[in-house]
Amino acid sequence: MRILSGIQPSGKLHLGNYFGMMRPAIELQEKGEAFYFVADLHALTTVHDPAALRAHSRELAIDFLACGLDPARACFFRQSDVPAVTELSWILSAVTPMGLLERCHSYKDKTARGFAASHGLFAYPVLMAADILIYDSDLVPVGRDQKQHLEVTRDIAIKMNELYGSVFKLPEPSIREDTAAVPGLDGAKMSKSYGNTIEIFEDEKVLRKKIMSIQTDSTPVEAPKPTENSAILGLYRLLASESDYAAMVAAFQAGGCGYGDFKKTLFAAVWEYFAPMREKRAAIVADPALVDDVLRDGAAKANAIAEGVMSRVRKAVGLA
Numbered sequence: 478m479r480i481l482s483g484i485q486p487s488g489k490l491h492l493g494n495y496f497g498m499m500r501p502a503i504e505l506q507e508k509g510e511a512f513y514f515v516a517d518l519h520a521l522t523t524v525h526d527p528a529a530l531r532a533h534s535r536e537l538a539i540d541f542l543a544c545g546l547d548p549a550r551a552c553f554f555r556q557s558d559v560p561a562v563t564e565l566s567w568i569l570s571a572v573t574p575m576g577l578l579e580r581c582h583s584y585k586d587k588t589a590r591g592f593a594a595s596h597g598l599f600a601y602p603v604l605m606a607a608d609i610l611i612y613d614s615d616l617v618p619v620g621r622d623q624k625q626h627l628e629v630t631r632d633i634a635i636k637m638n639e640l641y642g643s644v645f646k647l648p649e650p651s652i653r654e655d656t657a658a659v660p661g662l663d664g665a666k667m668s669k670s671y672g673n674t675i676e677i678f679e680d681e682k683v684l685r686k687k688i689m690s691i692q693t694d695s696t697p698v699e700a701p702k703p704t705e706n707s708a709i710l711g712l713y714r715l716l717a718s719e720s721d722y723a724a725m726v727a728a729f730q731a732g733g734c735g736y737g738d739f740k741k742t743l744f745a746a747v748w749e750y751f752a753p754m755r756e757k758r759a760a761i762v763a764d765p766a767l768v769d770d771v772l773r774d775g776a777a778k779a780n781a782i783a784e785g786v787m788s789r790v791r792k793a794v795g796l797a
């Protein structure tokens with residue numbers, strides 16, 4: 478089974494990215510042949526500062542390795558190091574109905590939030606389809622917000638197969654319901670674009686301050702607290718043991734404990750959960766050649782697979 482996923486280097490890694498995409502992807506690397514990449518071509522649609530793009534790409538690669546991506550098991554590379562993906566993207570574009578892209582939420586969301594309505598932003602799902610199809614991927618671990626892009630990928634693959642015979646495998650998304658939408662500081666889905674993120678590799682003080690700023694209601698200390706839609710509980714559930722989580726739920730229901738105390742417990746749990754990753758990250762940062770080596774080897778392997786699929790595609794469409 479081939480497993481593939483990508484993540485854009487468009488900012489710092491947050492808890493939503495980790496629990497929604499990175500941890501499931503890392504767990505899956507044991508289950509098959511994994512291909513994971515830094516989606517720098519996709520990030521070009523929103524990041525127009527070259528120094529920032531370069532820095533984010535490198536940081537993200539370091540973060541992914543620190544969080545447990547094992548380059549001995551998974552092929553890890555930068556999207557732009559496989560140039561054939563842009564060629565495939567064009568081939569797919571030529572058969573992709575406009576209506577399919579016009580229905581996509583992410584384009585509408587991003588333009589509504591002030592990003593310029595560029596062609597790249599509109600065609601984003603086509604490049605993503607190329608990412609997935611060029612490795613004959615079976616399974617794509619992502620957060621729930623990427624579900625529609627997987628549907629578009631399948632529709633494009635079906636269209637290609639109708640036109641040209643069976644060119645592509647149909648990939649399946651892998652979305653974990655328990656971590657599909659990690660809540661942010663305001664209780665809404667955690668996202669860079671909502672400014673409600675908790676960054677994983679943040680400095681201790683900043684991280685504590687962020688967690689202490691989680692929005693809560695005005696229930697007095699003595700009173701029982703609502704457990705429904707609580708961002709504190711939603712986050713704590715992701716990283717506490719079942720019994721610790723149950724204890725916090727019980728303390729919410731009993732009353733007598735203020736939100737500040739719950740946030741302190743949450744901070745301690747987050748800090749402890751990511752301690753091994755922080756340690757690993759420091760070691761990776763201290764050995765700069767390591768990331769370069771991993772990405773270079775990953776690119777070589779990814780290109781070899783991509784080229785195999787591309788010769789099939791070029792033949793199928795009449796370019797070869």
Ligand code: ADP
Nearest residue numbers: 493494497498619620657658659666667668669
């Ligand atoms: P952001 O919304 O912060 O810009 P990205 O779109 O870069 O995040 O998401 C990268 C990956 O992380 C995707 O697979 C996405 O589904 C996942 N992800 C992001 N935020 C969350 C969240 N709050 N809950 C679950 N998964 C998330």
Ligand code: TRP
Nearest residue numbers: 481482483484485516519605608
């Ligand atoms: N669109 C994804 C995101 O914003 C990133 C991505 C690009 C991706 N290509 C992909 C994810 C292919 C899975 C498969 O997070």
